[in-house]
Amino acid sequence: MKNPYPQRPARFRHSRPAFPTALLTLALLAATGCDGLGGASEADYLERADQYMERGDYAAAIIEYRNALREESRAPTRAGLGLAYHHHGQHDNAVSHLERAWHQQEQPDLVLPLARSLFHLNRLEEIEDLDPPAHLTDTEKAEFLSYQALGLVRAGDTESGHERLEQARSLDPGLAILHLTEAEKAFRDGDIEAAFTAVRAALDADEELGAAWSLKGDLKRVEGDVDAALAAYDRSVELRPDQITERLKRGFAHFHLENMEAAAADAEVLRTGAPGHPGGHFLQGMIHFHQDEYDQAQAYLEESLSAARNYRAAMPYLAAIHLENGNLTQAEHQLQRHRALGESTSMTYQLQARIHLERDETDHARRVLANALESRPELTPELGNLLAAVYLETGHTEQGEALLRTSIEEGHATPTMRRMLAQVLVERGEEDEAAAVRESTAGESGNTAEAEAMTHLGAGRYSRALELTREMIADAPDAAQGYNVKGAALLGLDRVEEARLTFQEGLQKVPDSISLAMNLGSLELRMGHRDAATEVFEELQRRQPGHPGSAMRLAGMALSDGRPEQAAEWLEPAIEQAPDQLQPRLIMARAQLAQDRPDAAVETLAQTLERHPEEPEALFAMADVQERRGAPEEAVDPMRRLTSLRPDNATFQFRLARVLAASGAPEESVVALREVLSLNPERMDARQALVRQLSLMGQVDEAREAFGPLEEAGPDLPAVKAQRAWFEARAGDHEAAAKSYSAAIEQQPRREWLAERHQVRMAAGQTEQALSELEEWLQRNPEDPGARHLLGSTLVELGEEESAISTYRVLLARHEDDVIALNNLAWLLRERDNEQALDHARRARDLAPDHSVVLDTLGVVLLYGDQPGEAREVLETAFDDAASTPDIGYNLARARDRAGDSTGARTLLEAILQEGGDFPERNEARALHDQLAR
Incomplete structure (x- = not known):
């Protein structure tokens, strides 16, 4: 990853410092991400994919197989990808790739995994067209025949289905899928009791057979036991979270039980x-x-x-x-x-x-x-x-x-x-x-x-319904339903205030009624009576501590009022009472983020993902929080998992591309952006990001090719003008580039374009105009630290160190913990005011204790302050942390020499000079080595 701190100037010299370019890189860092991981061959991808498969990390294996396929489309590679999707539970993709692999090259080992994925997708009729390979064991063949039998039963051909079922039973009568097929047949024949018996047998054989839980739910619905049906559907969704039908069944079970939040x-x-x-x-x-x-x-x-x-x-x-x-x-x-x-x-x-x-x-x-x-x-x-x-x-x-x-x-x-x-x-x-x-x-x-x-x-x-509620309430004055129905009838007649009074009256008679409380509170909110709604929901919480629905309403109001701490207080007992509910945890993470507690939000979402590992909302929320807390590399994993779950979702792919770029993987970001465009060629934001990423990677021809449709679609867009400016600068036409950047900035002021225009001006030798544009920008945007850093580095490059010192002091007055400003100011003051330089350097070290650049600056300042012992200690750490960087090694040699260890200094200088790499202090290092060798 590129060093986010600027390089220091050559040690103990008064020549111009060497860090302006790095500062410019810093200004662009947020948009460009870090350096890529380098290219890989098909063999590399396949080797990593096999390793991931062995470890059971199927999401990672999917990515590697897909990368390998981009290198060359081979049947075994596609088969591997299909199997990875199969094991990861992404059966649509598994079937797609397994079938394509089969058509490329028949591979008998693919038939049973293909049949299993088709079963998960309820595409059983397609299994009928497959032939079981000869190498299958009796149990595997029974499983395969059971899938075919189930498909025939569902297609209405119960006679043929029965024949296949008997063949399967003769091979292995205890298979769960066989019992499930028996249950389906009995259900379709109207024999509910036999269907229940067979479903129980299926679940005894395989308690994690999601389709059996689903059928159990259907049977319970037929019996009229919706609560039991819901419990079965819950288990089915838990086992098959990607199944649309299962979640839809559960959703409607909640609906019929009036669990509307769920x-x-x-x-x-x-x-x-x-x-x-x-x-x-x-x-x-x-x-x-x-x-x-x-x-x-x-x-x-x-x-x-x-x-x-x-x-x-x-x-x-x-x-x-x-x-x-x-x-x-x-x-x-x-x-x-x-x-x-x-x-x-x-x-x-x-x-x-x-x-x-x-x-x-x-x-x-x-x-x-x-x-x-x-x-x-x-x-x-x-x-x-x-x-x-x-x-x-x-x-x-x-x-x-x-x-x-x-x-x-x-x-x-x-x-x-x-x-x-x-x-x-x-x-x-x-x-x-x-x-x-x-x-x-x-x-x-x-x-x-x-x-x-x-x-x-x-x-x-509604009028007739209202008349009948009088009798309902008269017959059961202490029952909630009469008041609920009366309120609904009044709302139907648009008599809202009367409905409100009805719900209030009912709640006075039946104070423990959750439905009346939720109806009244929701109506108060609808009428804009937030205080009254709060009172109702709070009373419900007093009577039913941790009730999820009212807790979420209260938390939602608290968040909208800017009271995230109170939102969290409402949600904690709700999560404790209903630990498997998703929404309270997601709202809790929002509340924690609003409290500026991103680490707590991450912990909450991690616990959520333990219970809902493939829940898209939770994965997306985790990625979002990680980005907000400035850790895009931590957002990569949830976004990879999300795109693996939803590979055809262009929005998710685009978000993955963004976090990959920000975390220092530009090549992988480009792959993701191309995937976005393959899913939706009209997404101009993705094309714009692709052009930008390719440009930053130096792949000019590819960037120009991707830029064509973007320029054609919106030639006057500011982003298009800025990209055109980049191409003009690349071609050496600095005047045209500066003009294009200025036009883009006039439409949409962005520091990124400001920095690039500045670089163009400097390359063209237009120093005064470059500084003038920066100063004008800072007059309009005085709180922009990136632009002020750019000004400071430019002034240092021009030898105007006093002006640079003033610039960094202004920066620190506005941003006292800016590590870069502290580091650079310490360096500039090392001779002018060593005591103040040392104070800045120590503060920078306290804020970034593990960064070798900051430690190196502190070591050099200590040397100028005639403290060689502490300087040596600090520089030893810096040199170790920086993987033996030669310029830091040179400063360490000076410190060793000043501390009385001339032998250690000479040995170090020999090592860094023998490596043959170039660094600014190489001549000084050679002179010091020769002096110590005499």
Whole structure:
């Protein structure tokens, strides 16, 4: 890595110092990174890849195999890359490379890994086209046949699937995948009990078979045990974190249990990690839809359709939002699209009927619902309520009563429909029969009013739902649900203040209700009542210490108010109570960063990654924190892991390129930037960074080639002008280069371009203009230490040491711990004011105790102060740390001689002179050696 401190001038001479160029390098260091690692051959990459594979470091192996493939595309190399992806759990990439390797050169050893990756991707139908190699053991062949059997079962060919299953069972009956296939077959046959038995057997054989946990979750959902389903999905996601389907299932389980924060966390992972898949956008849209946040819901639902134009699941909800907003034509358009892609659902029939009702087309509404029930009577529980209500509300009482009676007789009626029939009978004066109908609802539903209210809420009939909540609250005044439903109905009617009072009343009656507290607190926030929201969430914390949802809300408010310490106090118990939840830990890291505690944020994120090692949000947050704390080299690993997880994400690749450049790996940065452009050729920021990096590496022709599209796309952009200036300077046209740099700086003042223009001016001998431009810049930007360093180094180079001393003193007045300024000022004052020079040198040493340049300066200042003993001690350390740098060795020899060790001085001088390298003090070193040898 390039030395970040400036070189000192030649020792004990009054000639001009030798460090201005290094200072210029320092000014550019933040943009350019450090020197690269040098090129490597295909054999080097493959050797490192094999070593990483043996150690189980598959992410690192992937990088080496990819580098090797860029050298030459060989089938064994691509096979190795596919296997590395397979072991790392990146099965999409594994399949891609294993299949390509197979087509390049058939390799029997690839078949089983390929089948395993296809299984993880649920692409089982492709395994059917593979032939098991002869060398497989019985167990391996049974595994392979089980994959094929499972694919056949899922494709509906249960007979052929059964045959393969029996073949597998004859070879090894105890395989987990075999039991999983049995479970899938039983599930599809409707034998839930047998499916459960087989799933248990699969998990007994392999407790880490994620697909078995997923199927267990599906079975639990069928049973109606969503909590148990969620637990199974949790385990499935833990085992297969990159599986979109598993996380989507878990997200919807959280959604149905109204764990909205957890559902949103899964949705966020899906949206950021798989933005091209509609599921994450849809889930986030459903969360907002459930919370009556229709504008946000619409945005996410539309995003899901952008990801997959024919994603039917989103269409009815978009139609419902358009209907709610009065956009009947758009609502109908979404329903038509849904209908064109498959069979209508109870929801779409309801929505279509509601559109007709909004248009006062009651006959059309009746026909839609009646035709639906005629062809699909099983939908009576979902549609019968609405059709009966339409009949009754439009005066068609006989038809409504007939529908209700028929539904009851055929066993399709809901408790709400029975209540509607009872109401018809009461209005006709038939009290006895009405009472009998009401009595028949007993035991069918724990709360028929609640069921009916929820029906009306779902259909947007908020007034009717509101009426029913009176009965719900009267029947159960100490239950939270009545107040929750009433508040929701009032919000639907846009009676926000009444909804707020309802939630408050409910919370007074049921003070321990988490749902009421969260609803009230969220509504207070929505209304802008931050103090009231804080009070609600704080009370919830008192009753439920560490409750994650309210803790995150409180922490979020504290952060936005600039109180990160308080945010951290709220989050600590939440993390303790829910240690596996991702979001509280991520918010905690933000709070710690806001407290200027980056090391604590790193520790928090490290603990997060121990629990979520392949969580994109956590990896990205870790890289971000490491960059902010000035440790880009520590950001490289999380970004490598992130790009390995998401190799097709251009944004992640670009961030990797940035940290590689900043950490001193320009060649690897270039590789990453080229990867960005291969993923998205239109990313001009990546092309600009590539041109810049190639330029700094001296690869002018390649830089010019990459610059072409950039210049064509934006010839007047300041970055383009600055890059054009670089090419002009490289060609020796200093006048044109300075002009181009000035034009770029005028549009966008950047110190980096200032430094490069300065270098051009100096090369052209335009010293006065170079200094004038620096001084003008510092008048406008007096707090810019980099520009002032550049001025100081230039003044030293010009021999204007008094002015340089003044410049460094101004720097230290503004930045008292600037090590470079302390070091350089100490050197300049070594003879003028040795006592002050020594003070500056010691302060620099205290701030950078391990840096050989700073130690060397201190040693020289001590020599000028006639303290050869301490000077020798300091310079011995500097020489050891600097890997025997000859100029430091020369100063050490002088110190040894001055301290009375002439033999040690002569021996050292012989060694550094024999190495043959050039250094500024070589002649002085030769003269001293000859003097000591006499």
